[in-house]
Amino acid sequence: MKSSVIxxxxxxxxxxxxxxxxxxxxxxxxVWHDDVELPKSDLVVLPGGFSYGDYLRCGSxxxxxxxxxxxxNFANSGGMVMGICNGFQILVExxxxxxxxxxxxxxxxxxxxxxxxxxxxxNSYFKNIDNDILEFHIAHNEGNYFCTNNQLKEIEDNEQVAxxxxxxxxxxxxxxxxxxxxxxxxGIFNKQKNVLGMMPHxxxxxxxxxxxxxxxxxxxxxxxxxx
Amino acid sequence: MIVNEQVAxxxxxxxxxxxKICELLKRTPNITELGIFSAMWNEHCSYKSSRLHLKxxxxxxxxxxxxxxxxxxxxxxxDNDAIVFKIESHNHPSFIEPYQGAATGxxxxxxxxxxxxxxxxxxxxxxxxxxxxxxxxxxxxxGVVHGIGGYGNCMGVPTIAGQTNFDSSYNGNILVNAxxxxxxxxxxIFYSKAAGLxxxxxxxxxxxxxDGIHGASMASASFDEKIEEKKPTVQxxxxxxxxxxxxxxxxxxxxxxxxxxxxxxxxxxTSSSIEMASKGNLGIEINLNKVPCREAKxxxxxxxxxxxxxxxxxxxxxxxxxxAKKIFDKWNLDFAVIxxxxxxxxxxxxxxxxxxxxxxxxxxxENSPMYDRKWKKAKLPKKNKIKKDDIKNLKIIDxxxxxxxxxxxxxxxxxxxxxxxxxMGDTIQKxxxxxxxxxVHETEKAVAASVDSSAVYCWAHPLTGGKQVVCESFRNxxxxxxxxxxxxxxxxxxxxxxxDNMGEFVECVQGIGEAAEFLKFPVVSGNVSFYNQTxxxxxxxxxxxxxxxxxxxxxxxxxxxxxxxxxxVLVIGKTEGHIDQSLFARNILDEKNGPPPEVNLFNEKNxxxxxxxxxxxxxxxxxxxxxxxxxxxxxxxxxxKGNKGIDLKKPKYLINEIEYFFxxxxxxxxxxxxxxxxxxVTDLLNxxxxxxxxxxxxxxxxxxxxDKTKVTIDELKTSNTSWLTNYMSK
Numbered sequence: 001m002k003s004s005v006i007x008x009x010x011x012x013x014x015x016x017x018x019x020x021x022x023x024x025x026x027x028x029x030x031v032w033h034d035d036v037e038l039p040k041s042d043l044v045v046l047p048g049g050f051s052y053g054d055y056l057r058c059g060s061x062x063x064x065x066x067x068x069x070x071x072x073n074f075a076n077s078g079g080m081v082m083g084i085c086n087g088f089q090i091l092v093e094x095x096x097x098x099x100x101x102x103x104x105x106x107x108x109x110x111x112x113x114x115x116x117x118x119x120x121x122x123n124s125y126f127k128n129i130d131n132d133i134l135e136f137h138i139a140h141n142e143g144n145y146f147c148t149n150n151q152l153k154e155i156e157d158n159e160q161v162a163x164x165x166x167x168x169x170x171x172x173x174x175x176x177x178x179x180x181x182x183x184x185x186x187g188i189f190n191k192q193k194n195v196l197g198m199m200p201h202x203x204x205x206x207x208x209x210x211x212x213x214x215x216x217x218x219x220x221x222x223x224x225x226x227x
Numbered sequence: 228m229i230v231n232e233q234v235a236x237x238x239x240x241x242x243x244x245x246x247k248i249c250e251l252l253k254r255t256p257n258i259t260e261l262g263i264f265s266a267m268w269n270e271h272c273s274y275k276s277s278r279l280h281l282k283x284x285x286x287x288x289x290x291x292x293x294x295x296x297x298x299x300x301x302x303x304x305x306d307n308d309a310i311v312f313k314i315e316s317h318n319h320p321s322f323i324e325p326y327q328g329a330a331t332g333x334x335x336x337x338x339x340x341x342x343x344x345x346x347x348x349x350x351x352x353x354x355x356x357x358x359x360x361x362x363x364x365x366x367x368x369x370g371v372v373h374g375i376g377g378y379g380n381c382m383g384v385p386t387i388a389g390q391t392n393f394d395s396s397y398n399g400n401i402l403v404n405a406x407x408x409x410x411x412x413x414x415x416i417f418y419s420k421a422a423g424l425x426x427x428x429x430x431x432x433x434x435x436x437x438d439g440i441h442g443a444s445m446a447s448a449s450f451d452e453k454i455e456e457k458k459p460t461v462q463x464x465x466x467x468x469x470x471x472x473x474x475x476x477x478x479x480x481x482x483x484x485x486x487x488x489x490x491x492x493x494x495x496x497t498s499s500s501i502e503m504a505s506k507g508n509l510g511i512e513i514n515l516n517k518v519p520c521r522e523a524k525x526x527x528x529x530x531x532x533x534x535x536x537x538x539x540x541x542x543x544x545x546x547x548x549x550x551a552k553k554i555f556d557k558w559n560l561d562f563a564v565i566x567x568x569x570x571x572x573x574x575x576x577x578x579x580x581x582x583x584x585x586x587x588x589x590x591x592x593e594n595s596p597m598y599d600r601k602w603k604k605a606k607l608p609k610k611n612k613i614k615k616d617d618i619k620n621l622k623i624i625d626x627x628x629x630x631x632x633x634x635x636x637x638x639x640x641x642x643x644x645x646x647x648x649x650x651m652g653d654t655i656q657k658x659x660x661x662x663x664x665x666x667v668h669e670t671e672k673a674v675a676a677s678v679d680s681s682a683v684y685c686w687a688h689p690l691t692g693g694k695q696v697v698c699e700s701f702r703n704x705x706x707x708x709x710x711x712x713x714x715x716x717x718x719x720x721x722x723x724x725x726x727d728n729m730g731e732f733v734e735c736v737q738g739i740g741e742a743a744e745f746l747k748f749p750v751v752s753g754n755v756s757f758y759n760q761t762x763x764x765x766x767x768x769x770x771x772x773x774x775x776x777x778x779x780x781x782x783x784x785x786x787x788x789x790x791x792x793x794x795x796v797l798v799i800g801k802t803e804g805h806i807d808q809s810l811f812a813r814n815i816l817d818e819k820n821g822p823p824p825e826v827n828l829f830n831e832k833n834x835x836x837x838x839x840x841x842x843x844x845x846x847x848x849x850x851x852x853x854x855x856x857x858x859x860x861x862x863x864x865x866x867x868k869g870n871k872g873i874d875l876k877k878p879k880y881l882i883n884e885i886e887y888f889f890x891x892x893x894x895x896x897x898x899x900x901x902x903x904x905x906x907x908v909t910d911l912l913n914x915x916x917x918x919x920x921x922x923x924x925x926x927x928x929x930x931x932x933x934d935k936t937k938v939t940i941d942e943l944k945t946s947n948t949s950w951l952t953n954y955m956s957k
Contacts, residue, residue: 009559010467012383016652034557048650050381053467109376109645139380139647201649209655209666209781 001026001226003043006071008033008062013048013084013201020203021045024219033065042226043080044071046087048139048201058101058142059089068094080124080226081195085140088187088197097190097197098155099147104140105180111139113211114178116163116186116200117170123193125162129221133170134163134214136186136200138178143199145181145188155188162187162196228258238265244596251590259527259576259584264591266441266494266532267501270757273595276723277755280733284740288749290712292413298339298490299409300751301416302713304777308667309413310674311345314353314406314717314773316756320461321403325370329354330378330464331536332405337382338490341473342539344417344480345409348651349665350379352389352405353678353717353771357398359634359954364393367401369955374464375405376645381466382473385654386646387663390678390771393634396686399761404717406773408676410667417480419489421507421542421568426486428500428511428566429548431555432472432538435496436521438462439534468537468560475558476539484547491538497531499540500566501574505592507542510571515578519561527576527583542568602729605689611807611821618816618885623859624938626815626889628946630856631863633814637950655781659868661706661852662774666781673781675709677774682767684823687808689731689768693738694826698893700774701746702852705835706896708785708842709776714743716753716772721765723757731768732757739770745828746835748774785842787851789869794848794925795905796873798858800834800895801918804886810855811889830894830918837915838896844911846904853895859888861897862922863930867944872929878920884932899925 003026007014014030021028021043029039038044051062062068068090075081075096083091091097104110117133118126147155155161164184166172177184179199187198205215228234235245238261248264249255256264270276286294292309293301299313317332337347352375357364368391379386384407439462479485487507489499496518504511515527521535543551548564555562569575574591576584630636643658655673656664662677679699685692697714704711716739721728743750759766778784789796806812807821841847849869853861859875866873877887900908912919923931931937 010381010470012381012470012650016650019652049383050467050470053381053465055467108373109380109647111647111649112644137649139649141380204649204652206652209784210652211649 001042003028004031004041005045006031008051010051011047011049016203017047020206025223033067035067038070046083046090048085059093062090063093075195083197091197096195098151101142102144102146103142104144109141110178113137115166117166119161120159124225125196127225135212137204137211138200143179145185158191160189162189230261262528262532263497266497267591268595275596276598276600278597280736284750285744286749294751298342307413309411311340311343311409313752314715315754316717317403318756322401324461325367326374329371329374329403331462332403333378334464334469335492336405336407340407340409342490344415345411347384347407347409349408350384350386351678355392355397355402358395359393361398372642378466380647382470383650385648385650388658391639396767400759400766402719404771417488421487421503421509426568427543427564429541430563430565433468434519434521435533436535440532462534462536464536471558475555478554484544487542489540495534501591504588510569510573512569512575513566517563517565527578600723600729601726602733603726608822631947632950638948641951661703671780673778675704675707675776677703680769680771682769686767687823689734690738691823693735694742696772697742698831700772704774704776706850706852709778711748711776713749713751714772714774718755719769721760735770785850787865789865789871789925790848792925794899796922797898797919798922799919803892804882804890805892809891824891824893826893834894834917837917846908847898849899851897857889863943866940872926872940873923874931875923
C-alpha cells in the first residue's frame with residue numbers, strides 16, 4: 001500500500017505520521033506543499049501542526065497550497081484522504097468537509113488522552129475494527145467543531161459523523177467533551193466516506209510505551225481494509 | 228547625537244566604564260559604538276559580576292564534549308549520539324509582558340540548541356510566581372503558560388517536564404527559565420568560532436525590526452514603578468518562522484558549507500558577530516545596508532541593537548552562497564550576504580557608504596569589565612526545637628491533605644495539559660513524574676531530564692541550598708532509572724551590588740560546584756540572571772538546575788505510580804526528622820527560621836548509585852524521591868498516580884510520627900519491590916551500607932497509618948488535584 005504525507009511549512013506531525021504509516025506496512029512518501037503532482041497513492045494524509053503558523057484561520061493558507069488542487073482532485077475521484085488535527089482544519093478550509101473548527105471552549109490548548117466512540121463502521125477507515133470505543137490522544141487549540149443546523153442535519157442524515165468524544169463506557173455526554181464541539185464531534189467524513197478529518201492523533205498511540213496502543217488498532221485495520 | 232558621560236550612563240554604563248571605553252578606543256565613541264559597548268558590557272552579556280565565581284564550577288567529565296562558552300553544552304550518550312542542552316532565563320521580559328516574554332524565552336533557548344546542529348527533542352521550564360493572593364499572580368501565570376505553550380507547541384517540540392513555584396518574594400519579579408534538549412550526531416556538531424579570511428558572513432531568518440532594542444540592558448537593571456514603559460524592549464516571537472528556520476538550518480547543516488553559526492539572541496547582531504570574530508581571533512566587516520529590515524529608515528544603532536527574534540548569523544565557505552540561498556528560499560526566509568571575515572581583528576560597520584563603527588574586538592570581549600564584588604558570608608541558622616504543644620493537636624491526615632493541596636506541591640496538570648508533551652512520538656514519561664523521558668528516536672536509548680530549584684533552602688543557607696538543588700536533580704534522574712550525566716544551571720539572584728545578594732550568589736555557586744564535583748555531575752552550560760528585584764526587594768536566591776541522564780534501555784524506565792497490591796514499600800536513606808525549612812514547618816507551624824536539611828554528598832551518591840543497581844537488576848517496580856512534604860507526601864503521590872493504597876507502619880524510632888513522616892532529610896527515595904525480591908534487595912542495600920526502612924505494603928485504595936488512621940486515596944487525590952484548577956477558574 002502506498003501513502004503520501006503532505007508537508008506544509010509549519011507542519012510538525014509529518015514525521016510522526018511517516019513513522020506510524022511505515023510501522024504498519026505503508027510505503028510512505030513525503031510530499032512538499034509546493035509540488036504540483038501527487039505520487040501514486042492509496043492514502044493521502046494531511047498531518048498535524050501549525051501550517052503557515054495558523055496566524056490566519058487555521059488551515060486556510062495551507063488549503064491554497066499548490067499541492068492541494070491535486071489532493072482535492074484525488075479526493076473527488078474517490079481517493080482516500082485523511083486529515084489529522086491541522087489536517088482536519090485544512091480539509092474543512094478546502095470545502096472537502098463541511099463546517100469549521102473554532103477555538104477550544106476554554107480558550108486553552110489541550111493535550112491529553114480522550115475516548116472516542118466510532119459512530120460509523122461502513123467505510124474503509126473503521127470497517128472490521130472490533131472496538132467501538134478507542135482511546136486516542138488530542139493536542140490542539142482549535143478543535144471545537146461547529147456547523148450550521150442545516151449542515152448538522154445533513155451530516156447526521158448521511159451518517160458522516162465518524163467519531164464522538166465519550167467516556168470509557170462510550171457515553172457521549174457534554175462532560176466528556178474536551179473542546180466544546182457540537183454534538184461531541186471529534187471527526188467527520190465527507191458524503192462518500194473516502195475523506196476523513198479528525199482532531200485526535202492516532203499516530204501518537206502506536207506503542208505501549210507512548211500514550212497507548214489504540215492507534216495501532218486503527219492503522220492495522222486501515223491497511224488491511226485498503227489491501 | 229553627541230556622546231558624553233551622561234549618554235553613557237543612560238545606556239546603563241558606569242562612569243569608570245565609560246572612561247575605560249574612551250581609553251581603549253583612544254577617542255570618544257560615536258553613538259553606534261557606545262550602543263555596542265553598552266550591549267556587550269552589560270551584566271547579561273559580559274557576566275562581569277559572576278565570571279570570577281563561575282570559573283570555579285566543575286565543567287569537565289568523561290562524557291562532556293562541550294562545556295560552557297558555546298551556545299549550549301554537549302554530552303556524549305554513545306553510538307555517535309550526543310545531547311545538546313541549556314537552560315536560560317527570560318525573567319524581566321516575562322514580568323513586563325508574560326506571553327511574549329515567556330514565548331521568546333522558549334524560542335531563544337531552542338535556537339541556542341539548533342544553532343549547534345541539534346534537532347530539539349524536549350523542552351522543560353522552571354517558573355516562579357509571587358504569592359497566589361497577589362493581584363498580578365494569576366494573570367502572569369496564565370500569560371506565561373500560554374506563551375510557553377504557544378511557542379513550543381507550534382515548533383512541534385514536546386514540553387516534557389517542569390516546575391512551578393509560588394513565593395511572595397517573586398511578587399515583583401517572576402522567574403521564567405526555559406530549557407531545551409537537542410539530539411545531534413557527534414561528528415556533526417556546529418560551533419560559533421569563525422575561521423578563514425574573506426569568508427562571506429550571512430544573515431538568515433526574520434527581518435530586523437525595532438523590537439527588543441536594549442533588551443539585554445533592560446534585563447541587567449532592577450525594576451521600579453516605570454516598568455510599564457519598558458514594554459517596547461520586549462521582543463515579539465514568531466514560532467512559525469522559527470520552525471522554518473530550524474528546518475532550513477538543519478538542511479544546510481546536512482552539507483559541509485558552514486564554518487561557523489551563531490544565533491542572534493541577547494544584543495542581536497552585535498553579540499553574534501562579535502562572538503564569532505572573537506572566538507576565531509578575526510575581524511568582521513558588515514555593510515548594514517544589506518541587513519534585511521522590517522521597517523524603513525532604521526539607523527545603524529537600531530540595526531545593531533535590535534533583538535528581533537528568529538535570526539541567525541553564518542560564516543560560510545566561499546562559493547557556497549548560491550547553494551545555501553536555495554535552501555532558505557525554499558523555506559521562504561531572508562538570506563543576505565552582509566559582510567566578510569577580515570584579518571583586522573576589528574568590528575567594522577558601514578552604512579550609506581560611511582564607516583559607522585570601528586572597534587577592536589578584544590576591547591569588547593577580553594577587556595570587558597570583571598568585578599570582584601563584595602559579598603557577605605551567610606551564617607548557618609540555629610536549629611529550632613519542635614514544641615510538643617505545637618503538634619499535639621495536629622491530625623496527621625488533615626496535615627497531609629493541606630500539604631498535598633499546597634500550591635508548591637499540588638498537581639500542575641492544569642499547566643502541562645496546555646503544553647504539547649507527546650508530539651515527536653517519543654515521550655515515554657510525561658510531565659508529573661520525577662523526570663520527563665524521551666526516547667532517542669529509533670534506538671533503545673532514552674534521555675531523562677528534570678529541572679529543580681529549592682529557593683527556600685538556598686535562602687536559609689545558600690551553601691547547603693546550592694548543594695541540595697544539584698542532589699535533587701541527581702535523585703530525580705535516578706528515580707526514573709537514568710544515569711545522571713551533566714547539568715545546566717540558571718542562576719537567578721537579586722542585585723550583585725548588594726553584599727547579601729552577592730553572598731547568596733557566591734555561596735550557592737560554591738554549593739553547586741561542590742555537589743557537582745562529588746557526584747561527577749558537571750555543569751556544561753547555563754546563564755546568570757541578576758537584578759531580579761523591584762526597588763530594594765530582591766527574590767529569594769533561586770538557582771534552577773536542569774539535569775540530564777541516560778537510560779540505556781528504555782524498557783527499564785521506572786515510573787512513580789504504585790503497581791501492585793501486596794508489594795513492599797521501602798524508604799531508602801536515613802530519616803533523622805529534620806523539620807526546619809520543611810513545608811511542614813513553614814506552612815503548618817508557620818516557622819520560617821532554621822537551617823535547611825543537611826546534605827551528605829557521600830550518602831547521596833551511595834544511595835543513588837545503589838538504587839540504580841537495583842533498578843538495573845529489575846527489582847524496582849516504582850520509585851520516587853522524597854522531597855517537599857517528606858515521606859508521607861511522596862508515598863501519597865505514588866498512591867494517587869497508581870490508584871492504590873498503602874498500609875504504613877512507622878518504624879520504632881525515637882522521633883515522633885510527625886517528624887518521621889514530614890521531615891525533609893535528604894538522599895531518600897521511596898521504592899516498591901515484590902515480596903519475592905525483598906531479601907535480595909535488602910541484602911544489596913546492606914552490602915552497600917545504604918540505610919533503609921520498611922514502610923509498608925500496598926493495598927487497594929486506602930492509606931492506613933499503623934492500622935488506625937485511614938483516608939481514601941480518592942480524598943487525597945482531590946486534595947492534590949483541585950487547588951490549581953480552582954484557583955485559575957476563579
